[in-house]
Amino acid sequence: MSVTYIDAIKDAQYKALESDESVFIYGQDIGAFGGAFKATKGLQDKWPERVMDAPISEDAMIGMAIGAAIEGMRPIIEMQFADFSSVGFNQIVNNAATHYYRTGVPVPITVRMPSGGTPGSGPFHSQSIEAIYSHYPGCVVLTPATVSDAYHMLLEGVAMDDPVIYCEHKLLYRWLKSDDYEGDGLRLPIGKARVTRPGKHATVVTYSAMVHEAVRAAEMLQSEGWEIEVVDLRSVKPLDTDTVVASVARTGRLLAVGESFPWGGVTAEIVSRVMKEGFHLLDAPPMRLNAKDSPIPYHPKLWAAHRPTPESICHALKELLAY
Amino acid sequence: MSVTYIDAIKDAQYKALESDESVFIYGQDIGAFGGAFKATKGLQDKWPERVMDAPISEDAMIGMAIGAAIEGMRPIIEMQFADFSSVGFNQIVNNAATHYYRTGVPVPITVRMPSGGTPGSGPFHSQSIEAIYSHYPGCVVLTPATVSDAYHMLLEGVAMDDPVIYCEHKLLYRWLKSDDYEGDGLRLPIGKARVTRPGKHATVVTYSAMVHEAVRAAEMLQSEGWEIEVVDLRSVKPLDTDTVVASVARTGRLLAVGESFPWGGVTAEIVSRVMKEGFHLLDAPPMRLNAKDSPIPYHPKLWAAHRPTPESICHALKELLAY
């Protein structure tokens, strides 16, 4: 048997609906149609009352989830694309994310965000939005890179009592496969980063689809004798500084890689934390590699040059190693 | 004669309306009423066609400005509070900020954001939103800290051909005074940071109201023999890495201070850039000081502890200097 990343998301939702009556799923076209990416295929058949189609109203969808959560439900909201969460942005950061602090009543909602670039998707179907929901207080932001993490972290996210932004990478949906949900390595709790690939000459810290690009880059450099360690953050908030710093302690060199825009964001947060906690550990200036500071282009040729690739990660690593 | 920070904003708008027929102002209650903070007082009297009241529709307000800009206007949009820009977020980051890249047609809109905390304003009338608009590509983000900068940078912002997020700090409105708009130091173009206070033992890099808190902290430490340099970024995007690195080259120590939330944001961007460009210049781990990772509390006692203060900046500096 072999399962994909999108299977993991579907099966986790199946499990959540099955094991907890307070779970429901709400989103555009997620009912009979099974969702734009088929992540909810078949679920409405089994739980017609708890798998519901929404109008094109992202603001109201989040508001509705907040209300349902107050009353004891654990809604999973599917954004058709992460990019459209900008319309629900206010309800997420100002209502959901402040509710516990303001009132003492937590709102356990999980917002599924089909994230990241794919060729030919353009500026509005390719975004990675983890940084903006991490900047505001009050959300947990998950960024699974493996089939097993996609499965378990979604279930753990739904079980949490606070708003969870679950960033699932569209590029991994059907491409990323595993034997089963236990198969691809050690299971870890949310808040723990994973050393995906051990190494000793430099550390690449990244998350989501970029973990795979970083591993490819590491493999490319292996032939040249470099051993690159790849750390998968798994969640960007909380961010596991300890594991990152421990890796940097071994390698002395840090490259933070992300698929989102270059100003601020995850890579800046990583570098800042490592500098604070592990200043003396570094043998070279910490580097960052992000997408370019422009909207995500539509044409695959432009798109491939806009985001980090194994080649550009190699390039950055060589610069880092040459220091 | 003495002018305040809010005078600067009003007078700059007067000047913009007077000298350029393509400028107009649009916002809630900004007409006869003169705006929640009186930043447009009297302007509608003089230019009734170009100072217009808006319905409570932040999304449409930004959309309207984009359209007007396409047709050759230079709208200034007043958000009643920066916090409400979350409702216009989608139009700002996905429509205004992508328009030039996508179509080649620039949209010279300026969004005035009454920003930052004041006592008793609470979670939704106190936010500093510069980081989210800087993270997305396509906007210029201005954060004036002085009366003179408030005046000139608003005029320069309006003259720019791209979307400008103008973050004006509400705490400075009436408190910050100057003799005239030339009075408080060297005039600089947008994109240049200012060394507000020279020093040699450590550099504090900050912007907006925190510049004044940092200067106060520096003064407090002076009696103990420490000479603290304070750098005012003036704009956080573009961010003047050179001036910051040059300062760190002199002092060897960096503290980045911001009033916004601690995850990501301006301070992380500063630290990351300095580490890349000035790694060997530092004698101590770079530090950051931000607001706490919770919504901005309402009660003045909590609020004062939530944001950086001269005392907490001093505290951080002492830790930095002791390293």
Add this chain to the structure above:
Amino acid sequence: MDLTKEHARKVYRAMVTARLLEAKFSSLYKAGQIVGGVYLGKGQEAVSASIGGRLEMGKDIFAPLIRDQAGRTAFGEDMLDATRTYLGSVKGPMRGRDGNIHRGRPKEGLIAMISHLGTSLSVLGGMLKARQIQGRMDGCVGATCIGDGATSTGSFHEGLNYVAVEKLPVVVVVADNQFAYSTPSSKQYACDDLIDRAKGYGLVGHSVDGTDTLACASVIGGAVDAARRGEGPQMVVAKLLRLGGHGEHDDGSYIPEEIRTSHYGRDCIEVGKAQLFERGWLSEDELAEWENEAKREVQAAVTKAQKEDAPDPYREDWSSLSRGSFRNW
């Protein structure tokens, strides 16, 4: 609906109490004793109490807005909640973390609004939807108030459409007080009357003169009853005038004299008094007793709250996440 003496008296008593409580807040504000801003419901008590007074705390859900002290009082919110919040006591429901009209007790059916207008309606809808899924609707009703200005928000539109599509037992009361802060309705909407919106959402619409206390009690109460009977979501548009500034920092001098002295400029408290007296549903003595009782209660709440501690930053845990998120970590 058939207006009963009991409901009319309940509504009116809440109006009187709220007016006195808010008058106290206003003078405390002027004396510099309030933490933050003060936003009053003067002139809107009839509308507000009519909705709050037809709901049952513990069973129904209420999402008050800026000018709903009377509705809160009628709904059963403890006067101490308001007083503590305004005076900055850590014992208030928001513990100093949020203030004034943002207070609420979501678990008791009182939604704690955020400032961003229009956002509460979908939350209300979600609470009802949850109960429906859980099979514990139990004849409950959800109600919210909103101003003319806030009808222009996209959030309100999405929320209204949501409750309509889901046919939830909701009553939306639009208090059209002709101004949003300083902005007159002519800059806010272009229809003749906001009630013209009801049909477009598939809502049952009701219009009422918001200064006519008994009409409000009857029409708004009737809308609640209809929703409770399963007749679907209801919308009431009440026309009236805010008898004061937007907040206590504002003198409202932009409201033209001819509007102030127009029909809608009259005070619903005075109108209601005359109406109840005329029907013999209330006597001068009883009213005086209500007022005295309210004054005593207000004074007691203020005295109590003033003695309570402000929040202490050193004891604050500053956590935006609940413990529950960490249970699996």
Add this chain to the structure above:
Amino acid sequence: MDLTKEHARKVYRAMVTARLLEAKFSSLYKAGQIVGGVYLGKGQEAVSASIGGRLEMGKDIFAPLIRDQAGRTAFGEDMLDATRTYLGSVKGPMRGRDGNIHRGRPKEGLIAMISHLGTSLSVLGGMLKARQIQGRMDGCVGATCIGDGATSTGSFHEGLNYVAVEKLPVVVVVADNQFAYSTPSSKQYACDDLIDRAKGYGLVGHSVDGTDTLACASVIGGAVDAARRGEGPQMVVAKLLRLGGHGEHDDGSYIPEEIRTSHYGRDCIEVGKAQLFERGWLSEDELAEWENEAKREVQAAVTKAQKEDAPDPYREDWSSLSRGSFRNW
């Protein structure tokens, strides 16, 4: 309006051309030659061409949406713009930076939509407002199309309210094709007919059968004329059915058979042909000539665009800011 032969022929010719152009895109998509997704207007040509065809490029403003190839063609968009954009030529108006239906030429009055539904209407309003301030309205009209699903967006509501409040010469055409992607209207709105919304915004409302080509040309054309005459913002709701999937990746199999075979399942191209033939406004030969001409034009555009370069990442300047921002730096 009095439907003229000229307008009817203009509308119908654009419909025929658009259908053929889109059929080509569909087969190119199946052949894997298209960059990105393909979203077609099959079945919506009458509505779309009726609005686009009543506008004048260079004078009026048009904000097309997902299913408006016919409207674009009628408005005067160069066929190469669509072809280059779909085929990924760097010479297209978006230069490979954006694709398919997102293309536009804002300076020529063709708004380049972003994906977020509902957001174009306020942009359109702002363009008109600018012209009003500049004193160059000159009898121009702005028009946009929107689907039933997108009426649920807050952005659309705010935009609609804005153009209504400002009384701008706008025509909003709602193509109610009964589905938003897979979601039926019953989950999207609860009013009987979306035209019930017009009154609530203070708009003049018109209903039309979107499969009836000449009725569309007449009613929608009439709405444009009314707006142009200064009769204020107009709203048209056209009822119809999308004759295909949401995009070419989707077979639309969720649309029930009884809806497909219902009145609105008929093809406006067929209806229009019969109507024009019947009136003697078009002959078989002429139609054949139009079709041949369109096919030639389509083939020429495809051949040309296929030979053109894709965008080159090394020559891309990657700048999200225009030079103009730096002129004072």
